[in-house]
Amino acid sequence: MITLLIQRMRRDTRQLVLWIGGTALLAAMGNIAVADTFGTEEARAGLLVAAIGNPVILLFRGLPSGADQDQVVVFLILPVLMFLAALMSTFLAVRHTRAEEEQGRSELVSATPASRTAPLTATILHGLLADLVLALLVSLAFLASGLGTDGSFLAGFAVGGVGVAFLGVGLVAGQIMRTSRGANALAVWTVTALFLVCGLGNALGTPSDDLQRMESSWLTWLSPFGWAENTRAFDENTWWLLLPLFGLGLVLAGTAVALQSVRDLGEGFVATRGGRSTAGRLLSSPTGLVWRLTRGGVLGWSIGGLLLGILATSLSGVIDEFTQDNEAIRDMIAQMSGGADTASATVAVFFSMLGILAACCAVQIACHARQEEAHGTAEPVLSTPVARVRWLADYVVVAAVGILLVVAGAVVGGVIGIVAQGDDTDLLIDVLVMGAGQAAAAAVFLAATAVVFVLAPRLTIPLAWTLVMLGLIFGLFGPLFGFPEWVVDLSPIAQAPTVSAGEVDLRGLWGLLTVTVVGIGTALTLMRRREVVATS
Numbered sequence: 135m136i137t138l139l140i141q142r143m144r145r146d147t148r149q150l151v152l153w154i155g156g157t158a159l160l161a162a163m164g165n166i167a168v169a170d171t172f173g174t175e176e177a178r179a180g181l182l183v184a185a186i187g188n189p190v191i192l193l194f195r196g197l198p199s200g201a202d203q204d205q206v207v208v209f210l211i212l213p214v215l216m217f218l219a220a221l222m223s224t225f226l227a228v229r230h231t232r233a234e235e236e237q238g239r240s241e242l243v244s245a246t247p248a249s250r251t252a253p254l255t256a257t258i259l260h261g262l263l264a265d266l267v268l269a270l271l272v273s274l275a276f277l278a279s280g281l282g283t284d285g286s287f288l289a290g291f292a293v294g295g296v297g298v299a300f301l302g303v304g305l306v307a308g309q310i311m312r313t314s315r316g317a318n319a320l321a322v323w324t325v326t327a328l329f330l331v332c333g334l335g336n337a338l339g340t341p342s343d344d345l346q347r348m349e350s351s352w353l354t355w356l357s358p359f360g361w362a363e364n365t366r367a368f369d370e371n372t373w374w375l376l377l378p379l380f381g382l383g384l385v386l387a388g389t390a391v392a393l394q395s396v397r398d399l400g401e402g403f404v405a406t407r408g409g410r411s412t413a414g415r416l417l418s419s420p421t422g423l424v425w426r427l428t429r430g431g432v433l434g435w436s437i438g439g440l441l442l443g444i445l446a447t448s449l450s451g452v453i454d455e456f457t458q459d460n461e462a463i464r465d466m467i468a469q470m471s472g473g474a475d476t477a478s479a480t481v482a483v484f485f486s487m488l489g490i491l492a493a494c495c496a497v498q499i500a501c502h503a504r505q506e507e508a509h510g511t512a513e514p515v516l517s518t519p520v521a522r523v524r525w526l527a528d529y530v531v532v533a534a535v536g537i538l539l540v541v542a543g544a545v546v547g548g549v550i551g552i553v554a555q556g557d558d559t560d561l562l563i564d565v566l567v568m569g570a571g572q573a574a575a576a577a578v579f580l581a582a583t584a585v586v587f588v589l590a591p592r593l594t595i596p597l598a599w600t601l602v603m604l605g606l607i608f609g610l611f612g613p614l615f616g617f618p619e620w621v622v623d624l625s626p627i628a629q630a631p632t633v634s635a636g637e638v639d640l641r642g643l644w645g646l647l648t649v650t651v652v653g654i655g656t657a658l659t660l661m662r663r664r665e666v667v668a669t670s
Contacts, residue, residue, distance in 0.1 A: 135252050135255060139259055142230055142257065143263075146226065149226075150222075150226075154222070154268045154271055156603060157215055157219065157293070158272050160214060160607070161211065161215055161279075161290075163279075164279065165207050165280055167210075167211075168203055168206050169203065172203075178202075178203065179346060182201055182209070186341045186345045195210060195336075196208060196213050196363050197348055197363040197366070198348045199369040200347060201346050205368050208289055208367050208368060212292070212293070212362070213329070216292070217325070217329055219265065220296055220329075222268070222297060223261055223265060223297040224307070224321035224325060226260070226261050227261055228314055228318050228321060229314070230256075230257040231308035233317075236314050240253055250399065254390065258301075261298070261304075265298045268297055269297075271290075272289070272290035273286050273287045284368075285369075288371050288376075289367035289368075291376055292363075293362070295358075295361075295380055296359060296379060298379060298382075299358040299382045300358070301387070302385065303321055303386060305389075306390050308390070309397070310403045311402050311404055312405075328356075328357040332359035335351045335355070335357065336351075336354055336363070350363070358382060361375050362375070420525060421528045421532065423515070424531075428499045428532060428536070432495060432499070432536040432540075435491055435498075436540050436542075437543065438491050438543075439488060439491055439492070442484055442487060442544055443543065443545060443549075443565070444548070445547075446488075446544070446548055447481060447548045447550075447555065448551040482564070482632050485544065485569060486572070486609060486627050486630075488540070488541065489573075489609070489627035489630060492537045492541055492575075493576040493602050493605065494602060495533070495536040496576055496579060496583070497533075497580065497599065497601075499532055500530070500584055500598065501595045501599075502529065503526060504587055504591060504594040508667075512525070513666060522661050522666075523661050526584065526587070526588075526657065530654055533580050534577065537573050537576045537577060537580070541576075542569075544565075545565055548561075567632070572630050574626075574631075575630040577646070577647075580654070581657070582653060583601075584653065588656075588660045591667045605625045605626060605627055608624050609626070610625075626642075629646055630643070
């Protein structure tokens with residue numbers, strides 16, 4: 135047991151340092167950002183009035199508990215920290231359970247005196263330790279930034295508690311699904327759905343008369359995110375709500391142990407869908423094979439783009455109305471978007487998120503090439519007349535198509551929002567220009583992933599996702615956190631074209647295209663002499 139636990143800790147050192155360190159860093163920056171952007175109580179009160187007055191904003195923020203600086207910090211940053219904790223825990227659970235079975239490692243361990251249950255038990259302990267460290271570091275980050283002791287530790291352990299709850303979700307998903315890809319998909323969709331349930335429950339809640347506080351509706355209590363937010367750090371400090379979070383995680387972990395004991399090794403409770411007796415025309419080419427393997431992910435990211443586009447244009451007019459009397463909010467949005475008017479700035483901020491969505495789609499597809507290589511399923515394809523360069527190029531092409539489909543979904547959603555709101559069609563130009571610009575930004579992440587895949591294949595997955603996370607932090611939150619301009623400009627999404635005063639600012643477009651072309655060209659050229667690396 136101890137040996138397996140140590141093995142997991144050593145194997146995950148890099149990933150956990152990035153996940154936990156990045157989350158704690160965001161927590162530390164939260165107070166600094168609020169102090170710089172909403173330095174007065176009047177500005178913070180105006181922010182809460184705008185959020186509560188337009189409940190849709192609460193879908194992506196926390197639960198308002200007052201206009202004090204520490205309360206606003208929790209309102210703005212806590213949902214992001216909890217979402218990161220949930221993803222970290224689910225990925226950890228699936229990686230050491232279903233992925234190990236899929237690669238045949240669990241069978242080797244089970245053949246020893248360690249038995250079948252020891253790896254799962256070690257994974258549970260490993261996840262609990264990771265979430266405990268996360269809770270402590272987030273608490274210390276809040277303390278170091280100048281927030282109070284009780285609220286800092288409550289907020290930190292609320293983040294860790296959410297991680298424990300979703301560790302259980304990942305463990306159960308690993309038992310239900312037969313593949314790690316399916317288990318990760320089930321876990322991520324569960325995280326996303328429960329996050330939105332919490333936000334919707336907050337939006338449907340009851341505001342106070344002064345619009346400074348919101349009481350959640352019953353819907354919020356169906357989500358672990360809602361339990362954590364209702365601890366109300368720096369306000370009521372309701373510690374007992376941490377118990378359901380940790381309790382849910384432990385109950386689900388016990389459920390995972392019970393499920394493992396009644397199933398065959400390597401099998402899942404969701405049966406694998408039977409394939410066709412003959413292959414379709416799509417599978418007559420390696421490009422079609424790549425599309426067939428990745429189309430589910432492309433569809434999911436495209437739906438996300440569609441919803442984001444609808445929100446971007448639907449909220450632009452509402453936010454414009456609520457920011458007329460709040461200069462702090464207006465300045466913040468303008469700073470994050472490059473100085474555009476409020477309606478265009480709102481679209482710019484949302485479409486910066488679109489760039490991240492499209493980048494995630496592309497990186498996921500490019501990382502799939504590494505998974506195929508590590509699992510040995512790439513070798514049968516490469517044993518045919520398909521050359522290594524053609525094989526990698528197929529993944530790059532499909533990833534590029536994925537980027538275009540995600541952006542196209544956002545553009546369609548933007549048009550739907552414009553029509554529904556009856557807004558001026560001039561906003562359509564912003565949607566088209568910014569959508570095309572974010573497609574170029576996402577392509578840079580694709581090129582970077584391809585280069586890493588060729589030069590350091592074993593680092594492809596962790597390094598590619600680290601680059602996406604850094605792009606998100608620098609490009610989207612950099613202005614809010616007061617990063618220097620040169621740091622913000624390191625993110626491709628900050629270099630994408632914008633529209634200001636009716637004029638298109640191409641600024642970094644040519645640089646983005648140059649980096650993409652050079653990166654992809656370099657990867658394909660070096661792939662000619664690169665050997666297949668079949669071990670993970």
